Amino acid sequence: MxxxxxxxxxxxxxxxxxxxxxxxxxxxxxxxxxxxxxxxxxxxxxxxxxxxxxxxxxxxxxxxxxxxxxxxxxxxxxxxxxxxxxxxxxxxxxxxxxxxxxxxxxxxxxxxxxxxxxxxxxxxRDFLTVLKPVVVADGDKRLAVFPSNDLRITYAIDFPHSAIGYQEREFRVSRSTFAEEIAPARTFCLYRDVAEMRRQGLALGGDLGNAVVVGDDGILTGSLRYRDEFVRHKILDLIGDLSLVGRPIRGHVVAFKGGHRLHTTLVRRLLEMPDAWALSAGRESLPSQVVRGFERQKAGFLPGQALTA
Ligand SMILES: [Zn+2]
CATH class of the missing domain: 3.30.230.20 (lpxc deacetylase, domain 1)
Known part of the structure:
Protein backbone atom coordinates (compact mmCIF):
# COMPACT_ATOMS: atom_id res chain seq x y z
CA MET A 1 0.00 0.00 0.00
CA ARG A 125 2.79 7.44 -1.82
CA ASP A 126 2.71 10.69 0.11
CA PHE A 127 -0.17 10.49 2.61
CA LEU A 128 -1.85 13.57 4.09
CA THR A 129 -2.44 12.67 7.73
CA VAL A 130 -4.97 14.84 9.58
CA LEU A 131 -3.61 16.01 12.97
CA LYS A 132 -6.50 18.11 14.25
CA PRO A 133 -10.19 18.49 13.39
CA VAL A 134 -11.33 20.75 10.57
CA VAL A 135 -15.06 21.56 10.46
CA VAL A 136 -17.21 23.26 7.80
CA ALA A 137 -20.95 23.94 7.88
CA ASP A 138 -23.71 25.46 5.78
CA GLY A 139 -27.00 25.81 7.66
CA ASP A 140 -27.72 22.39 9.18
CA LYS A 141 -25.35 20.65 6.74
CA ARG A 142 -21.98 19.93 8.31
CA LEU A 143 -18.79 18.09 7.54
CA ALA A 144 -15.63 17.48 9.57
CA VAL A 145 -12.40 15.56 9.33
CA PHE A 146 -10.77 14.14 12.47
CA PRO A 147 -7.34 12.52 13.04
CA SER A 148 -7.21 8.84 12.06
CA ASN A 149 -4.61 6.36 10.85
CA ASP A 150 -6.70 5.35 7.84
CA LEU A 151 -9.43 6.84 5.68
CA ARG A 152 -12.78 6.39 7.40
CA ILE A 153 -16.07 7.93 6.40
CA THR A 154 -19.23 8.21 8.45
CA TYR A 155 -22.08 9.78 6.49
CA ALA A 156 -25.69 10.56 7.41
CA ILE A 157 -28.46 11.94 5.22
CA ASP A 158 -31.98 12.94 6.15
CA PHE A 159 -34.37 13.33 3.22
CA PRO A 160 -37.96 14.41 3.78
CA HIS A 161 -39.16 11.46 1.70
CA SER A 162 -40.40 8.10 3.05
CA ALA A 163 -38.37 6.10 0.48
CA ILE A 164 -35.10 7.64 1.77
CA GLY A 165 -35.51 9.19 5.25
CA TYR A 166 -32.57 9.09 7.69
CA GLN A 167 -29.70 6.83 6.62
CA GLU A 168 -26.30 6.55 8.28
CA ARG A 169 -23.32 4.41 7.35
CA GLU A 170 -19.65 4.09 8.27
CA PHE A 171 -16.82 2.49 6.29
CA ARG A 172 -13.09 2.17 6.60
CA VAL A 173 -12.25 2.77 2.95
CA SER A 174 -10.09 -0.05 1.57
CA ARG A 175 -9.91 -1.37 -1.98
CA SER A 176 -12.32 -4.20 -1.14
CA THR A 177 -14.88 -2.14 0.82
CA PHE A 178 -14.81 0.43 -1.96
CA ALA A 179 -15.33 -2.11 -4.76
CA GLU A 180 -17.96 -4.19 -2.95
CA GLU A 181 -19.85 -1.81 -0.65
CA ILE A 182 -19.54 1.69 -2.14
CA ALA A 183 -18.82 1.66 -5.92
CA PRO A 184 -22.11 -0.05 -6.98
CA ALA A 185 -24.30 2.63 -5.31
CA ARG A 186 -26.01 4.73 -8.00
CA THR A 187 -26.70 8.44 -8.17
CA PHE A 188 -30.29 9.41 -7.30
CA CYS A 189 -32.82 12.18 -7.64
CA LEU A 190 -36.40 12.96 -6.78
CA TYR A 191 -38.74 12.78 -9.79
CA ARG A 192 -40.37 16.05 -8.69
CA ASP A 193 -37.01 17.85 -9.09
CA VAL A 194 -36.36 16.62 -12.65
CA ALA A 195 -38.37 19.31 -14.50
CA GLU A 196 -36.62 22.13 -12.59
CA MET A 197 -33.16 20.59 -13.14
CA ARG A 198 -33.88 20.36 -16.89
CA ARG A 199 -35.10 23.96 -16.97
CA GLN A 200 -31.64 24.87 -15.60
CA GLY A 201 -29.97 22.78 -18.33
CA LEU A 202 -29.02 19.98 -15.92
CA ALA A 203 -29.73 16.21 -15.99
CA LEU A 204 -30.32 16.35 -19.78
CA GLY A 205 -28.68 12.91 -20.11
CA GLY A 206 -30.44 11.43 -17.08
CA ASP A 207 -32.75 8.47 -17.62
CA LEU A 208 -34.14 5.49 -15.76
CA GLY A 209 -31.01 3.46 -16.62
CA ASN A 210 -28.44 5.74 -15.01
CA ALA A 211 -30.01 6.97 -11.76
CA VAL A 212 -32.32 5.85 -8.98
CA VAL A 213 -35.40 8.01 -9.51
CA VAL A 214 -37.66 8.42 -6.51
CA GLY A 215 -41.31 9.27 -7.20
CA ASP A 216 -43.86 10.52 -4.68
CA ASP A 217 -45.06 6.96 -3.99
CA GLY A 218 -41.75 5.12 -4.13
CA ILE A 219 -38.80 4.21 -6.36
CA LEU A 220 -39.52 4.33 -10.11
CA THR A 221 -36.39 2.45 -11.23
CA GLY A 222 -36.87 -1.08 -9.89
CA SER A 223 -35.09 -2.50 -6.89
CA LEU A 224 -32.24 -0.86 -5.01
CA ARG A 225 -28.76 -2.39 -4.97
CA TYR A 226 -28.62 -1.83 -1.19
CA ARG A 227 -31.34 -0.87 1.27
CA ASP A 228 -29.27 2.25 2.05
CA GLU A 229 -27.98 2.81 -1.52
CA PHE A 230 -28.62 6.57 -1.14
CA VAL A 231 -26.18 7.21 1.71
CA ARG A 232 -23.64 4.86 0.13
CA HIS A 233 -23.74 6.99 -3.04
CA LYS A 234 -23.06 10.11 -0.94
CA ILE A 235 -19.95 8.33 0.41
CA LEU A 236 -18.91 7.54 -3.17
CA ASP A 237 -19.29 11.21 -4.16
CA LEU A 238 -17.33 12.30 -1.08
CA ILE A 239 -14.41 9.95 -1.89
CA GLY A 240 -14.23 11.50 -5.37
CA ASP A 241 -14.33 15.06 -4.01
CA LEU A 242 -11.74 14.31 -1.29
CA SER A 243 -9.32 13.06 -3.95
CA LEU A 244 -8.93 16.68 -5.12
CA VAL A 245 -6.47 17.00 -2.20
CA GLY A 246 -4.12 15.32 -4.70
CA ARG A 247 -2.85 12.60 -2.38
CA PRO A 248 -4.36 9.88 -0.19
CA ILE A 249 -5.88 11.14 3.07
CA ARG A 250 -5.62 9.53 6.49
CA GLY A 251 -8.50 11.00 8.41
CA HIS A 252 -12.01 10.22 9.62
CA VAL A 253 -14.54 12.31 7.70
CA VAL A 254 -17.94 12.69 9.34
CA ALA A 255 -20.71 14.21 7.22
CA PHE A 256 -24.30 15.24 7.79
CA LYS A 257 -26.36 16.16 4.71
CA GLY A 258 -23.34 17.19 2.65
CA GLY A 259 -23.09 17.73 -1.08
CA HIS A 260 -20.36 18.53 -3.60
CA ARG A 261 -20.17 22.18 -2.50
CA LEU A 262 -19.59 21.34 1.18
CA HIS A 263 -17.29 18.38 0.34
CA THR A 264 -15.04 20.64 -1.72
CA THR A 265 -15.24 23.44 0.87
CA LEU A 266 -13.80 20.98 3.42
CA VAL A 267 -10.98 20.04 1.04
CA ARG A 268 -10.11 23.70 0.47
CA ARG A 269 -10.32 24.56 4.20
CA LEU A 270 -8.09 21.60 5.08
CA LEU A 271 -5.42 22.62 2.56
CA GLU A 272 -5.56 26.22 3.86
CA MET A 273 -4.66 24.99 7.37
CA PRO A 274 -1.16 23.46 7.09
CA ASP A 275 -0.96 23.05 10.88
CA ALA A 276 -3.95 20.63 10.70
CA TRP A 277 -2.07 17.93 8.76
CA ALA A 278 1.32 16.47 7.90
CA LEU A 279 2.69 14.72 4.84
CA SER A 280 4.47 11.41 5.22
CA ALA A 281 5.26 8.23 3.32
CA GLY A 282 2.66 6.63 5.53
CA ARG A 283 4.63 4.10 7.56
CA GLU A 284 4.46 6.08 10.80
CA SER A 285 1.14 6.33 12.59
CA LEU A 286 -0.54 8.67 15.07
CA PRO A 287 -0.48 7.54 18.73
CA SER A 288 -3.82 5.89 19.56
CA GLN A 289 -4.54 8.40 22.36
CA VAL A 290 -4.46 11.21 19.75
CA VAL A 291 -7.01 9.36 17.60
CA ARG A 292 -9.17 8.39 20.59
CA GLY A 293 -9.05 11.93 21.98
CA PHE A 294 -11.66 13.06 19.46
CA GLU A 295 -14.21 10.26 19.95
CA ARG A 296 -16.54 12.44 22.01
CA GLN A 297 -16.51 15.31 19.54
CA LYS A 298 -17.16 12.83 16.71
CA ALA A 299 -20.00 11.12 18.55
CA GLY A 300 -21.79 14.44 18.98
CA PHE A 301 -21.50 15.34 15.31
CA LEU A 302 -24.35 13.20 13.93
CA PRO A 303 -27.89 12.91 15.25
CA GLY A 304 -28.01 9.07 15.11
CA GLN A 305 -25.82 6.01 15.74
CA ALA A 306 -23.52 4.60 13.05
CA LEU A 307 -24.00 1.15 11.51
CA THR A 308 -20.37 0.00 11.37
CA ALA A 309 -19.30 -2.16 8.44
ZN1 LIG B 1 -22.70 10.99 -7.55
Missing part, protein backbone atom coordinates in the same frame (compact mmCIF):
# COMPACT_ATOMS: atom_id res chain seq x y z
CA UNK A 2 2.98 2.36 0.29
CA UNK A 3 4.05 2.41 -3.37
CA UNK A 4 2.30 4.63 -5.89
CA UNK A 5 0.18 2.83 -8.46
CA UNK A 6 -1.07 3.31 -11.99
CA UNK A 7 -3.03 1.11 -14.43
CA UNK A 8 -1.24 -1.73 -16.24
CA UNK A 9 -2.78 -0.65 -19.54
CA UNK A 10 -5.35 1.76 -20.92
CA UNK A 11 -9.10 1.35 -20.52
CA UNK A 12 -11.84 2.93 -22.72
CA UNK A 13 -15.44 3.90 -22.05
CA UNK A 14 -18.23 5.23 -24.27
CA UNK A 15 -21.33 6.95 -22.99
CA UNK A 16 -22.96 10.32 -22.47
CA UNK A 17 -22.84 13.03 -19.85
CA UNK A 18 -25.51 13.06 -17.15
CA UNK A 19 -26.02 16.82 -17.25
CA UNK A 20 -24.95 17.79 -20.80
CA UNK A 21 -26.48 14.70 -22.45
CA UNK A 22 -23.50 14.86 -24.88
CA UNK A 23 -21.91 11.64 -26.21
CA UNK A 24 -18.31 11.14 -25.08
CA UNK A 25 -15.43 8.69 -25.51
CA UNK A 26 -13.05 8.47 -22.57
CA UNK A 27 -9.73 6.65 -22.15
CA UNK A 28 -7.85 6.22 -18.89
CA UNK A 29 -4.12 5.69 -19.47
CA UNK A 30 -1.20 4.78 -17.21
CA UNK A 31 0.88 7.80 -16.06
CA UNK A 32 4.36 8.23 -14.51
CA UNK A 33 4.97 8.40 -10.73
CA UNK A 34 4.16 11.73 -9.01
CA UNK A 35 2.05 12.93 -11.96
CA UNK A 36 -1.32 12.54 -10.20
CA UNK A 37 -4.66 12.46 -12.03
CA UNK A 38 -4.97 14.71 -15.08
CA UNK A 39 -7.81 15.21 -17.54
CA UNK A 40 -7.04 15.97 -21.20
CA UNK A 41 -9.68 17.41 -23.57
CA UNK A 42 -8.65 15.71 -26.83
CA UNK A 43 -11.31 17.75 -28.70
CA UNK A 44 -9.77 21.07 -27.54
CA UNK A 45 -6.06 20.99 -28.40
CA UNK A 46 -5.31 18.42 -25.70
CA UNK A 47 -6.04 21.05 -23.02
CA UNK A 48 -4.85 19.74 -19.65
CA UNK A 49 -6.92 20.01 -16.44
CA UNK A 50 -5.33 18.53 -13.28
CA UNK A 51 -7.72 16.99 -10.72
CA UNK A 52 -6.75 19.48 -8.02
CA UNK A 53 -8.62 22.07 -5.94
CA UNK A 54 -6.95 24.88 -7.93
CA UNK A 55 -9.14 23.79 -10.87
CA UNK A 56 -12.45 23.53 -8.98
CA UNK A 57 -15.40 24.97 -10.87
CA UNK A 58 -19.17 24.58 -10.47
CA UNK A 59 -20.25 22.22 -7.68
CA UNK A 60 -24.05 22.27 -8.16
CA UNK A 61 -25.26 18.62 -8.32
CA UNK A 62 -21.87 17.43 -9.62
CA UNK A 63 -18.21 18.44 -9.48
CA UNK A 64 -16.71 20.34 -12.42
CA UNK A 65 -13.04 21.10 -12.99
CA UNK A 66 -12.03 24.10 -15.06
CA UNK A 67 -8.78 25.64 -16.27
CA UNK A 68 -8.44 28.65 -18.60
CA UNK A 69 -12.19 28.52 -19.30
CA UNK A 70 -12.20 24.88 -20.44
CA UNK A 71 -13.99 22.40 -18.28
CA UNK A 72 -14.64 18.76 -17.54
CA UNK A 73 -17.83 17.96 -15.65
CA UNK A 74 -19.14 15.19 -13.39
CA UNK A 75 -15.66 13.97 -12.50
CA UNK A 76 -16.59 12.57 -9.07
CA UNK A 77 -17.45 8.93 -9.83
CA UNK A 78 -14.34 8.41 -11.95
CA UNK A 79 -12.13 10.17 -9.37
CA UNK A 80 -13.69 8.07 -6.59
CA UNK A 81 -12.94 4.89 -8.58
CA UNK A 82 -9.28 5.85 -8.96
CA UNK A 83 -8.91 6.93 -5.31
CA UNK A 84 -10.93 3.99 -3.97
CA UNK A 85 -8.68 1.47 -5.73
CA UNK A 86 -5.52 3.36 -4.71
CA UNK A 87 -4.58 4.51 -8.24
CA UNK A 88 -2.34 7.57 -7.76
CA UNK A 89 -1.37 8.37 -11.34
CA UNK A 90 -3.53 8.32 -14.50
CA UNK A 91 -4.21 10.42 -17.57
CA UNK A 92 -7.89 10.69 -18.48
CA UNK A 93 -8.49 11.67 -22.11
CA UNK A 94 -11.98 12.62 -23.24
CA UNK A 95 -13.48 14.23 -26.34
CA UNK A 96 -16.30 16.17 -24.68
CA UNK A 97 -17.18 18.37 -21.70
CA UNK A 98 -18.37 15.69 -19.28
CA UNK A 99 -17.33 12.25 -18.00
CA UNK A 100 -19.87 9.59 -19.13
CA UNK A 101 -22.42 8.69 -16.45
CA UNK A 102 -22.57 4.97 -17.50
CA UNK A 103 -24.94 3.27 -15.01
CA UNK A 104 -24.82 6.12 -12.46
CA UNK A 105 -22.40 4.27 -10.16
CA UNK A 106 -18.62 3.73 -10.08
CA UNK A 107 -18.81 -0.02 -10.78
CA UNK A 108 -18.19 0.11 -14.56
CA UNK A 109 -14.95 2.05 -13.92
CA UNK A 110 -13.90 -0.19 -11.03
CA UNK A 111 -14.55 -3.43 -12.93
CA UNK A 112 -12.60 -2.22 -15.97
CA UNK A 113 -9.65 -1.02 -13.85
CA UNK A 114 -9.52 -4.29 -11.90
CA UNK A 115 -9.64 -6.29 -15.14
CA UNK A 116 -6.46 -4.66 -16.54
CA UNK A 117 -4.85 -4.58 -13.08
CA UNK A 118 -2.66 -2.10 -11.26
CA UNK A 119 1.07 -1.52 -11.62
CA UNK A 120 3.21 -0.69 -8.56
CA UNK A 121 5.58 2.22 -9.25
CA UNK A 122 8.97 2.94 -7.73
CA UNK A 123 7.95 6.10 -5.80
CA UNK A 124 6.28 6.02 -2.39
Missing amino acids: FEQKTLRSEVSFQGHGLHSGKPVSLRVLPAPPNSGIKFVRTDLNHHLIPARTECLGDTRLSTTLTRHGIQVGTVEHLLASLAGLGIDNAQVELDGPEVPILDGSASPFVEAFMEVGLLRQESL
Whole structure:
Protein backbone atom coordinates (compact mmCIF):
# COMPACT_ATOMS: atom_id res chain seq x y z
CA MET A 1 0.00 0.00 0.00
CA PHE A 2 2.98 2.36 0.29
CA GLU A 3 4.05 2.41 -3.37
CA GLN A 4 2.30 4.63 -5.89
CA LYS A 5 0.18 2.83 -8.46
CA THR A 6 -1.07 3.31 -11.99
CA LEU A 7 -3.03 1.11 -14.43
CA ARG A 8 -1.24 -1.73 -16.24
CA SER A 9 -2.78 -0.65 -19.54
CA GLU A 10 -5.35 1.76 -20.92
CA VAL A 11 -9.10 1.35 -20.52
CA SER A 12 -11.84 2.93 -22.72
CA PHE A 13 -15.44 3.90 -22.05
CA GLN A 14 -18.23 5.23 -24.27
CA GLY A 15 -21.33 6.95 -22.99
CA HIS A 16 -22.96 10.32 -22.47
CA GLY A 17 -22.84 13.03 -19.85
CA LEU A 18 -25.51 13.06 -17.15
CA HIS A 19 -26.02 16.82 -17.25
CA SER A 20 -24.95 17.79 -20.80
CA GLY A 21 -26.48 14.70 -22.45
CA LYS A 22 -23.50 14.86 -24.88
CA PRO A 23 -21.91 11.64 -26.21
CA VAL A 24 -18.31 11.14 -25.08
CA SER A 25 -15.43 8.69 -25.51
CA LEU A 26 -13.05 8.47 -22.57
CA ARG A 27 -9.73 6.65 -22.15
CA VAL A 28 -7.85 6.22 -18.89
CA LEU A 29 -4.12 5.69 -19.47
CA PRO A 30 -1.20 4.78 -17.21
CA ALA A 31 0.88 7.80 -16.06
CA PRO A 32 4.36 8.23 -14.51
CA PRO A 33 4.97 8.40 -10.73
CA ASN A 34 4.16 11.73 -9.01
CA SER A 35 2.05 12.93 -11.96
CA GLY A 36 -1.32 12.54 -10.20
CA ILE A 37 -4.66 12.46 -12.03
CA LYS A 38 -4.97 14.71 -15.08
CA PHE A 39 -7.81 15.21 -17.54
CA VAL A 40 -7.04 15.97 -21.20
CA ARG A 41 -9.68 17.41 -23.57
CA THR A 42 -8.65 15.71 -26.83
CA ASP A 43 -11.31 17.75 -28.70
CA LEU A 44 -9.77 21.07 -27.54
CA ASN A 45 -6.06 20.99 -28.40
CA HIS A 46 -5.31 18.42 -25.70
CA HIS A 47 -6.04 21.05 -23.02
CA LEU A 48 -4.85 19.74 -19.65
CA ILE A 49 -6.92 20.01 -16.44
CA PRO A 50 -5.33 18.53 -13.28
CA ALA A 51 -7.72 16.99 -10.72
CA ARG A 52 -6.75 19.48 -8.02
CA THR A 53 -8.62 22.07 -5.94
CA GLU A 54 -6.95 24.88 -7.93
CA CYS A 55 -9.14 23.79 -10.87
CA LEU A 56 -12.45 23.53 -8.98
CA GLY A 57 -15.40 24.97 -10.87
CA ASP A 58 -19.17 24.58 -10.47
CA THR A 59 -20.25 22.22 -7.68
CA ARG A 60 -24.05 22.27 -8.16
CA LEU A 61 -25.26 18.62 -8.32
CA SER A 62 -21.87 17.43 -9.62
CA THR A 63 -18.21 18.44 -9.48
CA THR A 64 -16.71 20.34 -12.42
CA LEU A 65 -13.04 21.10 -12.99
CA THR A 66 -12.03 24.10 -15.06
CA ARG A 67 -8.78 25.64 -16.27
CA HIS A 68 -8.44 28.65 -18.60
CA GLY A 69 -12.19 28.52 -19.30
CA ILE A 70 -12.20 24.88 -20.44
CA GLN A 71 -13.99 22.40 -18.28
CA VAL A 72 -14.64 18.76 -17.54
CA GLY A 73 -17.83 17.96 -15.65
CA THR A 74 -19.14 15.19 -13.39
CA VAL A 75 -15.66 13.97 -12.50
CA GLU A 76 -16.59 12.57 -9.07
CA HIS A 77 -17.45 8.93 -9.83
CA LEU A 78 -14.34 8.41 -11.95
CA LEU A 79 -12.13 10.17 -9.37
CA ALA A 80 -13.69 8.07 -6.59
CA SER A 81 -12.94 4.89 -8.58
CA LEU A 82 -9.28 5.85 -8.96
CA ALA A 83 -8.91 6.93 -5.31
CA GLY A 84 -10.93 3.99 -3.97
CA LEU A 85 -8.68 1.47 -5.73
CA GLY A 86 -5.52 3.36 -4.71
CA ILE A 87 -4.58 4.51 -8.24
CA ASP A 88 -2.34 7.57 -7.76
CA ASN A 89 -1.37 8.37 -11.34
CA ALA A 90 -3.53 8.32 -14.50
CA GLN A 91 -4.21 10.42 -17.57
CA VAL A 92 -7.89 10.69 -18.48
CA GLU A 93 -8.49 11.67 -22.11
CA LEU A 94 -11.98 12.62 -23.24
CA ASP A 95 -13.48 14.23 -26.34
CA GLY A 96 -16.30 16.17 -24.68
CA PRO A 97 -17.18 18.37 -21.70
CA GLU A 98 -18.37 15.69 -19.28
CA VAL A 99 -17.33 12.25 -18.00
CA PRO A 100 -19.87 9.59 -19.13
CA ILE A 101 -22.42 8.69 -16.45
CA LEU A 102 -22.57 4.97 -17.50
CA ASP A 103 -24.94 3.27 -15.01
CA GLY A 104 -24.82 6.12 -12.46
CA SER A 105 -22.40 4.27 -10.16
CA ALA A 106 -18.62 3.73 -10.08
CA SER A 107 -18.81 -0.02 -10.78
CA PRO A 108 -18.19 0.11 -14.56
CA PHE A 109 -14.95 2.05 -13.92
CA VAL A 110 -13.90 -0.19 -11.03
CA GLU A 111 -14.55 -3.43 -12.93
CA ALA A 112 -12.60 -2.22 -15.97
CA PHE A 113 -9.65 -1.02 -13.85
CA MET A 114 -9.52 -4.29 -11.90
CA GLU A 115 -9.64 -6.29 -15.14
CA VAL A 116 -6.46 -4.66 -16.54
CA GLY A 117 -4.85 -4.58 -13.08
CA LEU A 118 -2.66 -2.10 -11.26
CA LEU A 119 1.07 -1.52 -11.62
CA ARG A 120 3.21 -0.69 -8.56
CA GLN A 121 5.58 2.22 -9.25
CA GLU A 122 8.97 2.94 -7.73
CA SER A 123 7.95 6.10 -5.80
CA LEU A 124 6.28 6.02 -2.39
CA ARG A 125 2.79 7.44 -1.82
CA ASP A 126 2.71 10.69 0.11
CA PHE A 127 -0.17 10.49 2.61
CA LEU A 128 -1.85 13.57 4.09
CA THR A 129 -2.44 12.67 7.73
CA VAL A 130 -4.97 14.84 9.58
CA LEU A 131 -3.61 16.01 12.97
CA LYS A 132 -6.50 18.11 14.25
CA PRO A 133 -10.19 18.49 13.39
CA VAL A 134 -11.33 20.75 10.57
CA VAL A 135 -15.06 21.56 10.46
CA VAL A 136 -17.21 23.26 7.80
CA ALA A 137 -20.95 23.94 7.88
CA ASP A 138 -23.71 25.46 5.78
CA GLY A 139 -27.00 25.81 7.66
CA ASP A 140 -27.72 22.39 9.18
CA LYS A 141 -25.35 20.65 6.74
CA ARG A 142 -21.98 19.93 8.31
CA LEU A 143 -18.79 18.09 7.54
CA ALA A 144 -15.63 17.48 9.57
CA VAL A 145 -12.40 15.56 9.33
CA PHE A 146 -10.77 14.14 12.47
CA PRO A 147 -7.34 12.52 13.04
CA SER A 148 -7.21 8.84 12.06
CA ASN A 149 -4.61 6.36 10.85
CA ASP A 150 -6.70 5.35 7.84
CA LEU A 151 -9.43 6.84 5.68
CA ARG A 152 -12.78 6.39 7.40
CA ILE A 153 -16.07 7.93 6.40
CA THR A 154 -19.23 8.21 8.45
CA TYR A 155 -22.08 9.78 6.49
CA ALA A 156 -25.69 10.56 7.41
CA ILE A 157 -28.46 11.94 5.22
CA ASP A 158 -31.98 12.94 6.15
CA PHE A 159 -34.37 13.33 3.22
CA PRO A 160 -37.96 14.41 3.78
CA HIS A 161 -39.16 11.46 1.70
CA SER A 162 -40.40 8.10 3.05
CA ALA A 163 -38.37 6.10 0.48
CA ILE A 164 -35.10 7.64 1.77
CA GLY A 165 -35.51 9.19 5.25
CA TYR A 166 -32.57 9.09 7.69
CA GLN A 167 -29.70 6.83 6.62
CA GLU A 168 -26.30 6.55 8.28
CA ARG A 169 -23.32 4.41 7.35
CA GLU A 170 -19.65 4.09 8.27
CA PHE A 171 -16.82 2.49 6.29
CA ARG A 172 -13.09 2.17 6.60
CA VAL A 173 -12.25 2.77 2.95
CA SER A 174 -10.09 -0.05 1.57
CA ARG A 175 -9.91 -1.37 -1.98
CA SER A 176 -12.32 -4.20 -1.14
CA THR A 177 -14.88 -2.14 0.82
CA PHE A 178 -14.81 0.43 -1.96
CA ALA A 179 -15.33 -2.11 -4.76
CA GLU A 180 -17.96 -4.19 -2.95
CA GLU A 181 -19.85 -1.81 -0.65
CA ILE A 182 -19.54 1.69 -2.14
CA ALA A 183 -18.82 1.66 -5.92
CA PRO A 184 -22.11 -0.05 -6.98
CA ALA A 185 -24.30 2.63 -5.31
CA ARG A 186 -26.01 4.73 -8.00
CA THR A 187 -26.70 8.44 -8.17
CA PHE A 188 -30.29 9.41 -7.30
CA CYS A 189 -32.82 12.18 -7.64
CA LEU A 190 -36.40 12.96 -6.78
CA TYR A 191 -38.74 12.78 -9.79
CA ARG A 192 -40.37 16.05 -8.69
CA ASP A 193 -37.01 17.85 -9.09
CA VAL A 194 -36.36 16.62 -12.65
CA ALA A 195 -38.37 19.31 -14.50
CA GLU A 196 -36.62 22.13 -12.59
CA MET A 197 -33.16 20.59 -13.14
CA ARG A 198 -33.88 20.36 -16.89
CA ARG A 199 -35.10 23.96 -16.97
CA GLN A 200 -31.64 24.87 -15.60
CA GLY A 201 -29.97 22.78 -18.33
CA LEU A 202 -29.02 19.98 -15.92
CA ALA A 203 -29.73 16.21 -15.99
CA LEU A 204 -30.32 16.35 -19.78
CA GLY A 205 -28.68 12.91 -20.11
CA GLY A 206 -30.44 11.43 -17.08
CA ASP A 207 -32.75 8.47 -17.62
CA LEU A 208 -34.14 5.49 -15.76
CA GLY A 209 -31.01 3.46 -16.62
CA ASN A 210 -28.44 5.74 -15.01
CA ALA A 211 -30.01 6.97 -11.76
CA VAL A 212 -32.32 5.85 -8.98
CA VAL A 213 -35.40 8.01 -9.51
CA VAL A 214 -37.66 8.42 -6.51
CA GLY A 215 -41.31 9.27 -7.20
CA ASP A 216 -43.86 10.52 -4.68
CA ASP A 217 -45.06 6.96 -3.99
CA GLY A 218 -41.75 5.12 -4.13
CA ILE A 219 -38.80 4.21 -6.36
CA LEU A 220 -39.52 4.33 -10.11
CA THR A 221 -36.39 2.45 -11.23
CA GLY A 222 -36.87 -1.08 -9.89
CA SER A 223 -35.09 -2.50 -6.89
CA LEU A 224 -32.24 -0.86 -5.01
CA ARG A 225 -28.76 -2.39 -4.97
CA TYR A 226 -28.62 -1.83 -1.19
CA ARG A 227 -31.34 -0.87 1.27
CA ASP A 228 -29.27 2.25 2.05
CA GLU A 229 -27.98 2.81 -1.52
CA PHE A 230 -28.62 6.57 -1.14
CA VAL A 231 -26.18 7.21 1.71
CA ARG A 232 -23.64 4.86 0.13
CA HIS A 233 -23.74 6.99 -3.04
CA LYS A 234 -23.06 10.11 -0.94
CA ILE A 235 -19.95 8.33 0.41
CA LEU A 236 -18.91 7.54 -3.17
CA ASP A 237 -19.29 11.21 -4.16
CA LEU A 238 -17.33 12.30 -1.08
CA ILE A 239 -14.41 9.95 -1.89
CA GLY A 240 -14.23 11.50 -5.37
CA ASP A 241 -14.33 15.06 -4.01
CA LEU A 242 -11.74 14.31 -1.29
CA SER A 243 -9.32 13.06 -3.95
CA LEU A 244 -8.93 16.68 -5.12
CA VAL A 245 -6.47 17.00 -2.20
CA GLY A 246 -4.12 15.32 -4.70
CA ARG A 247 -2.85 12.60 -2.38
CA PRO A 248 -4.36 9.88 -0.19
CA ILE A 249 -5.88 11.14 3.07
CA ARG A 250 -5.62 9.53 6.49
CA GLY A 251 -8.50 11.00 8.41
CA HIS A 252 -12.01 10.22 9.62
CA VAL A 253 -14.54 12.31 7.70
CA VAL A 254 -17.94 12.69 9.34
CA ALA A 255 -20.71 14.21 7.22
CA PHE A 256 -24.30 15.24 7.79
CA LYS A 257 -26.36 16.16 4.71
CA GLY A 258 -23.34 17.19 2.65
CA GLY A 259 -23.09 17.73 -1.08
CA HIS A 260 -20.36 18.53 -3.60
CA ARG A 261 -20.17 22.18 -2.50
CA LEU A 262 -19.59 21.34 1.18
CA HIS A 263 -17.29 18.38 0.34
CA THR A 264 -15.04 20.64 -1.72
CA THR A 265 -15.24 23.44 0.87
CA LEU A 266 -13.80 20.98 3.42
CA VAL A 267 -10.98 20.04 1.04
CA ARG A 268 -10.11 23.70 0.47
CA ARG A 269 -10.32 24.56 4.20
CA LEU A 270 -8.09 21.60 5.08
CA LEU A 271 -5.42 22.62 2.56
CA GLU A 272 -5.56 26.22 3.86
CA MET A 273 -4.66 24.99 7.37
CA PRO A 274 -1.16 23.46 7.09
CA ASP A 275 -0.96 23.05 10.88
CA ALA A 276 -3.95 20.63 10.70
CA TRP A 277 -2.07 17.93 8.76
CA ALA A 278 1.32 16.47 7.90
CA LEU A 279 2.69 14.72 4.84
CA SER A 280 4.47 11.41 5.22
CA ALA A 281 5.26 8.23 3.32
CA GLY A 282 2.66 6.63 5.53
CA ARG A 283 4.63 4.10 7.56
CA GLU A 284 4.46 6.08 10.80
CA SER A 285 1.14 6.33 12.59
CA LEU A 286 -0.54 8.67 15.07
CA PRO A 287 -0.48 7.54 18.73
CA SER A 288 -3.82 5.89 19.56
CA GLN A 289 -4.54 8.40 22.36
CA VAL A 290 -4.46 11.21 19.75
CA VAL A 291 -7.01 9.36 17.60
CA ARG A 292 -9.17 8.39 20.59
CA GLY A 293 -9.05 11.93 21.98
CA PHE A 294 -11.66 13.06 19.46
CA GLU A 295 -14.21 10.26 19.95
CA ARG A 296 -16.54 12.44 22.01
CA GLN A 297 -16.51 15.31 19.54
CA LYS A 298 -17.16 12.83 16.71
CA ALA A 299 -20.00 11.12 18.55
CA GLY A 300 -21.79 14.44 18.98
CA PHE A 301 -21.50 15.34 15.31
CA LEU A 302 -24.35 13.20 13.93
CA PRO A 303 -27.89 12.91 15.25
CA GLY A 304 -28.01 9.07 15.11
CA GLN A 305 -25.82 6.01 15.74
CA ALA A 306 -23.52 4.60 13.05
CA LEU A 307 -24.00 1.15 11.51
CA THR A 308 -20.37 0.00 11.37
CA ALA A 309 -19.30 -2.16 8.44
ZN1 LIG B 1 -22.70 10.99 -7.55
